[in-house]
Amino acid sequence: MPLLPPVSDEAAPAEVAAVYADIRATRGTEFINNFWRVLANDPALLARTWTDLKAVMGEGTLDPLTKELIYVAVSITNGCDYCIASHSTAAKARGMTPEMLMELVSVVGMANETNRLVTGLQVPVDDAFMGPFQK
CATH class of the missing domain: 1.20.1290.10 (AhpD-like)
Incomplete structure (x- = not known):
């Protein structure tokens, strides 16, 4: 059980919804996994981690x-x-x-x-x- 609850699409504030949308677009899927949903309890951490992951795991x-x-x-x-x-x-x-x-x-x-x-x-x-x- 996570220490914090996953943030659903319905409960996501605008900045979290924007990251969720980018994850969906980048990955070509509607699925947002629990890692991102739990990180969404801190929108700044979610955005930073997603940006860093895209940079590291992207073209290279x-x-x-x-x-x-x-x-x-x-x-x-x-x-x-x-x-x-x-x-x-x-x-x-x-x-x-x-x-x-x-x-x-x-x-x-x-x-x-x-x-x-x-x-x-x-x-x-x-x-x-x-x-x-x-x-």
């Missing part, structure tokens, strides 16, 4: 499926059941297969394991890995 160097796979991977690591479900659905719509999901989960599990080992053992970063992105 990474293709839409890759972005959704990354979102699923981070959601698995963060333990966000809602985001795992919603972004797995989006990834499937963009071409993710069950085999891709299983491989993704394996990579996430391996990365988490080796990250914990390296952190726990305080392994220093090799000079060979100190390229232009690390300096």
